[in-house]
Amino acid sequence: MIEIIDKKDYRQITNEIHLEFAAVSDNESFARMAVSAFITPLNPTLEEVSDVKTAVSEAVTNAIIHGYENKGNITDRIYMNCELKKDILEVEIIDRGVGIEDIHKAMEPLYTTRPELERSGMGFAFMEAFMDDLEVTSQPGQGTVVRMCKKIGLGSWIGSEE
Amino acid sequence: MDEEFRIIDNYLMIRMPTEIDHHKSVNISAKADRYILSKKVENVVFDFEHTTFMDSSGIGIIVGRYKKISCFGGKVYAVHTGSRIRRILLLAGVENIIQIME
Numbered sequence: 001m002i003e004i005i006d007k008k009d010y011r012q013i014t015n016e017i018h019l020e021f022a023a024v025s026d027n028e029s030f031a032r033m034a035v036s037a038f039i040t041p042l043n044p045t046l047e048e049v050s051d052v053k054t055a056v057s058e059a060v061t062n063a064i065i066h067g068y069e070n071k072g073n074i075t076d077r078i079y080m081n082c083e084l085k086k087d088i089l090e091v092e093i094i095d096r097g098v099g100i101e102d103i104h105k106a107m108e109p110l111y112t113t114r115p116e117l118e119r120s121g122m123g124f125a126f127m128e129a130f131m132d133d134l135e136v137t138s139q140p141g142q143g144t145v146v147r148m149c150k151k152i153g154l155g156s157w158i159g160s161e162e
Numbered sequence: 163m164d165e166e167f168r169i170i171d172n173y174l175m176i177r178m179p180t181e182i183d184h185h186k187s188v189n190i191s192a193k194a195d196r197y198i199l200s201k202k203v204e205n206v207v208f209d210f211e212h213t214t215f216m217d218s219s220g221i222g223i224i225v226g227r228y229k230k231i232s233c234f235g236g237k238v239y240a241v242h243t244g245s246r247i248r249r250i251l252l253l254a255g256v257e258n259i260i261q262i263m264e
Contacts, residue, residue: 025185032215050215050246057217061184118191118222122254126218129253
């Protein structure tokens with residue numbers, strides 16, 4: 001992790017936060033509140049705020065349920081790094097859980113490994129739909145990194161879909 | 163009986179919370195199933211009037227209830243769906259198995 005930070009080009013970055021929180025389900029709402037507060041200065045539309053909140057909620061839920069196998073251990077940690085490059089938001093959700101064997105399979109809509117928990121298998125599909133870019137890297141036994149980007153402040157140009 | 167749940171004829175009405183995520187969904191599903199079993203209701207109506215946020219956990223609640231009641235001919239309805247909730251329901255493709263109303 002330190003390597004990544006060292007390589008980072010800070011000339012582009014206008015704002016940054018690093019959060020570390022326990023992998024318990026109460027923190028799903030904390031994570032999306034934090035990210036929505038973080039992008040508020042960019043004057044996002046309601047739609048954009050909801051998009052980002054939904055995507056973050058999916059990623060954090062995945063980390064809790066799949067990464068840390070829904071154990072709710074207070075010592076299991078999720079790291080959320082957000083940065084702004086002007087009007088582009090980049091969010092990283094990192095867990096040190098079980099990791100994903102087959103990322104392509106995991107990202108298929110409706111595919112879930114936990115149907116007994118009523119997971120719909122739509123998590124990654126929602127992240128893809130609501131963000132501009134999604135990148136998932138994982139190593140079995142090491143954990144998973146979900147990186148997402150979205151340009152904020154396009155609302156006034158595109159307008160609402162309806 | 164909880165305030166969020168009401169039975170009218172053989173419809174179970176569920177008033178959904180402001181924010182629906184995995185944390186909230188566990189409780190809603192468990193309670194709904196208890197009413198479906200104990201009161202023998204056929205249909206389930208999800209009321210999204212107060213809901214401003216929902217992620218895929220909401221889809222899990224809906225599809226889970228649908229699976230429980232559809233084999234007995236029951237129907238699932240989503241009412242008071244704002245544009246945001248409707249977008250999520252359509253994205254997940256559940257409009258084929260449930261009735262979505264405004």
